[in-house]
Amino acid sequence: MTNNPFPLSRDQLLAAYRTMRTIRDFEERLHVEFAKGDIPGFVHLYAGEEACAAGIMMHLTDIDRIASTHRGHGHCIAKGVDVHEMMGEIYGKSTGACRGKGGSMHIADLSKGMMGANGILGAGAPLICGAGLAAKFRGDGGVGITFFGDGASNQGTVLESMNLAAIWNLPVIFVVENNGYAESTSVEYATAVDSYVDRAAGFGLPGVTVDGTDFFAVYEAAGEIVRRAREGGGPALLECKTVRFFGHFEGDAQTYKAKGENDFNRANRDCLKIFASRVTAAGVVSEAEIALVDREVASLIDAAVESAKGAPLPTPRELLTDVYVAY
Amino acid sequence: MARKISYKQAINEALDLEMRRDPTVIVLGEDIVGGAGAPGEIDAWGGVLGVTKGLHAKHGNRLMDTPLSESAYIGAAIGAAACGMRPVAELMFLDFMGVCFDQILNQAAKFKYMFGGKAKTPVVIRAMVGAGFRAAAQHSQMLTPMFTHVPGLKVVCPSNAYDAKGLLIQSIRDDDPVIFCEHKALYGAECDVPEESYAIPFAEANIVREGKDVTIVSYGLTVHRALDAAEKLAKSGVQAEVIDLRTLSPIDWDTVVESVENTGRLVVVDEANPRCSIASDVASYVAQNAFGALKAAPQMVTAPHTPVPFSPVLEDLYIPSADAIAAAVNKTTARALAA
Numbered sequence: 001m002t003n004n005p006f007p008l009s010r011d012q013l014l015a016a017y018r019t020m021r022t023i024r025d026f027e028e029r030l031h032v033e034f035a036k037g038d039i040p041g042f043v044h045l046y047a048g049e050e051a052c053a054a055g056i057m058m059h060l061t062d063i064d065r066i067a068s069t070h071r072g073h074g075h076c077i078a079k080g081v082d083v084h085e086m087m088g089e090i091y092g093k094s095t096g097a098c099r100g101k102g103g104s105m106h107i108a109d110l111s112k113g114m115m116g117a118n119g120i121l122g123a124g125a126p127l128i129c130g131a132g133l134a135a136k137f138r139g140d141g142g143v144g145i146t147f148f149g150d151g152a153s154n155q156g157t158v159l160e161s162m163n164l165a166a167i168w169n170l171p172v173i174f175v176v177e178n179n180g181y182a183e184s185t186s187v188e189y190a191t192a193v194d195s196y197v198d199r200a201a202g203f204g205l206p207g208v209t210v211d212g213t214d215f216f217a218v219y220e221a222a223g224e225i226v227r228r229a230r231e232g233g234g235p236a237l238l239e240c241k242t243v244r245f246f247g248h249f250e251g252d253a254q255t256y257k258a259k260g261e262n263d264f265n266r267a268n269r270d271c272l273k274i275f276a277s278r279v280t281a282a283g284v285v286s287e288a289e290i291a292l293v294d295r296e297v298a299s300l301i302d303a304a305v306e307s308a309k310g311a312p313l314p315t316p317r318e319l320l321t322d323v324y325v326a327y
Numbered sequence: 328m329a330r331k332i333s334y335k336q337a338i339n340e341a342l343d344l345e346m347r348r349d350p351t352v353i354v355l356g357e358d359i360v361g362g363a364g365a366p367g368e369i370d371a372w373g374g375v376l377g378v379t380k381g382l383h384a385k386h387g388n389r390l391m392d393t394p395l396s397e398s399a400y401i402g403a404a405i406g407a408a409a410c411g412m413r414p415v416a417e418l419m420f421l422d423f424m425g426v427c428f429d430q431i432l433n434q435a436a437k438f439k440y441m442f443g444g445k446a447k448t449p450v451v452i453r454a455m456v457g458a459g460f461r462a463a464a465q466h467s468q469m470l471t472p473m474f475t476h477v478p479g480l481k482v483v484c485p486s487n488a489y490d491a492k493g494l495l496i497q498s499i500r501d502d503d504p505v506i507f508c509e510h511k512a513l514y515g516a517e518c519d520v521p522e523e524s525y526a527i528p529f530a531e532a533n534i535v536r537e538g539k540d541v542t543i544v545s546y547g548l549t550v551h552r553a554l555d556a557a558e559k560l561a562k563s564g565v566q567a568e569v570i571d572l573r574t575l576s577p578i579d580w581d582t583v584v585e586s587v588e589n590t591g592r593l594v595v596v597d598e599a600n601p602r603c604s605i606a607s608d609v610a611s612y613v614a615q616n617a618f619g620a621l622k623a624a625p626q627m628v629t630a631p632h633t634p635v636p637f638s639p640v641l642e643d644l645y646i647p648s649a650d651a652i653a654a655a656v657n658k659t660t661a662r663a664l665a666a
């Protein structure tokens with residue numbers, strides 16, 4: 001028996017890998033299906049950023065709440081939202097997580113503590129302060145985590161929420177997923193400070209920056225911050241420096257990126273490859289075990305796409321349901 | 328010389344012409360150039376749907392990409408307007424008004440009146456409106472009534488490329504804040520547009536089809552649905568007049584009232600939700616001011632009182648259809664036929 005140098009058991013490592021692989025395959029498959037023209041609307045893929053969602057969400061349970069972004073599929077999967085329901089939603093089917101009424105940008109599962117992907121940048125930050133406030137009143141030890149991008153970090157709602165969380169000492173964590181771009185605009189152009197940790201300090205919040213392609217770096221930093229928040233130590237900020245493999249949304253020609261940038265990132269900054277090579281090199285997880293997860297996930301995604309394609313559309317009466325009054 | 332160009336090109340052209348004419352015109356918004364600070368191409372996007380593409384090459388840093396901070400940059404455009412510039416700020420989707428509404432509602436809209444007529448605020452806020460893009464509840468709303476309600480704001484919503492160009496030029500030259508609503512489903516729609524500059528005055532509705540039996544009033548995308556309905560109705564012998572309001576504030580009441588005085592019937596079509604909408608506004612104005620001419624109760628065809636659903640089958644039901652408009656027209660004529 002080799003000794004395990006990681007902070008997780010062999011089973012937990014495989015679970016983390018499974019989460020990241022599920023997100024990756026989900027997104028890679030959507031990329032293909034979108035190109036066929038079968039998927040309506042705007043789709044923002046999370047591929048490349050999996051270690052952020054997985055490394056953070058492993059510290060959470062269903063009593064913990066998250067508020068996600070327009071790029072929310074990865075957060076949903078890592079928080080335990082059913083992959084079939086997600087796929088159904090993205091295809092606009094009645095079997096979807098929101099019965100086809102929300103779509104990719106609005107997948108939610110409140111029973112899992114997933115308060116929704118969001119089409120409005122920065123909107124999750126005030127909401128998660130509310131989740132933190134509710135947890136505090138209930139005294140259940142729950143925490144709230146809001147995700148936002150480098151671009152959305154410049155929304156007033158985010159900045160106001162940091163101050164609110166700080167003065168009320170809320171169990172709330174602000175996670176900046178810094179993938180370097182907001183649509184086509186670089187973080188260097190749009191954000192004046194070099195480090196989000198400096199910005200957090202301005203609000204009286206402790207902050208940490210980690211390599212978001214390194215699952216273990218995210219996992220360890222998030223563990224510390226979540227534990228502190230649960231114990232009443234208050235809010236914090238976590239910046240994950242990460243990469244987005246695809247365009248801003250499907251259909252983006254990405255001419256603002258450097259030539260070869262995506263290839264370079266896929267070769268050198270792929271969080272799944274980095275994770276798999278570390279755990280197999282240490283002899284804690286075998287290549288065969290990784291390959292088995294890969295196969296299982298591939299068939300899960302196949303099944304999800306098949307069932308979404310075959311699922312019934314919403315009936316016309318759904319147009320007028322879920323609203324307090326119809327005229 | 329007129330040639331066929333799209334609604335999107337017409338907007339691009341209007342911006343180009345006004346920037347050439349007036350050095351105080353600046354254009355700002357998120358990714359309106361694109362690629363700022365990034366290693367690849369500059370003007371990589373030219374706006375999220377490419378409306379401002381190519382303007383950077385002509386006007387350089389008079390086009391400014393902004394951080395994702397609508398309160399700050401929409402407010403800055405308003406402040407610059409109050410200090411002698413003529414900024415055109417792009418809010419991408421009008422739904423994002425939620426983030427920056429104070430600057431529009433309590434600042435831009437109020438300056439002139441509240442400061443006793445001393446201020447002028449020649450700012451244009453361009454934004455996409457409307458459903459049909461499968462963009463769901465937060466990127467598809469027709470929020471025109473929200474702005475039309477506010478004194479001090481002007482609200483424009485062109486239905487075709489010709490109007491888009493002339494109305495945007497007028498909006499830029501206007502001394503009041505203008506909310507310029509671009510229907511995203513019309514960006515590709517082409518028509519004949521003159522190459523030269525021209526301005527279409529506000530509060531001049533356009534009679535896009537003449538008819539003697541019923542007046543259909545609309546704006547934006549649903550003007551086209553109304554025309555489709557009129558086509559169908561013509562086959563059953565009903566001649567519908569179709570009026571495109573073009574500007575919602577100020578609004579051309581005279582053209583509407585005159586038409587109803589001739590036809591005696593009114594159907595108002597609005598892609599906004601029904602309560603306190605453009606449709607209810609026009610219907611009530613006509614009821615008050617042309618009651619004697621009405622042969623039937625005015626009818627409204629609007630979106631339902633719901634958010635915009637994602638699933639295409641539901642979204643298609645959400646947007647007022649030609650069939651629904653024709654059915655509403657038939658309601659106004661039913662009594663006459665029965666009599």
Ligand SMILES: Cc1ncc(C[n+]2csc(CCOP(=O)(O)OP(=O)(O)O)c2C)c(N)n1
Binds near residue numbers: 119
């Ligand atoms: C209030 C608001 N403004 C603008 C947009 C349009 N928009 C959607 S995603 C996006 C870029 C977001 O960049 P970032 O926050 O870095 O997240 P990323 O896409 O990189 O994950 C923009 C400008 C929006 N949805 N909401």
Ligand SMILES: [Mg+2]
Binds near residue numbers: 149178182
């Ligand atoms: Mg980003």
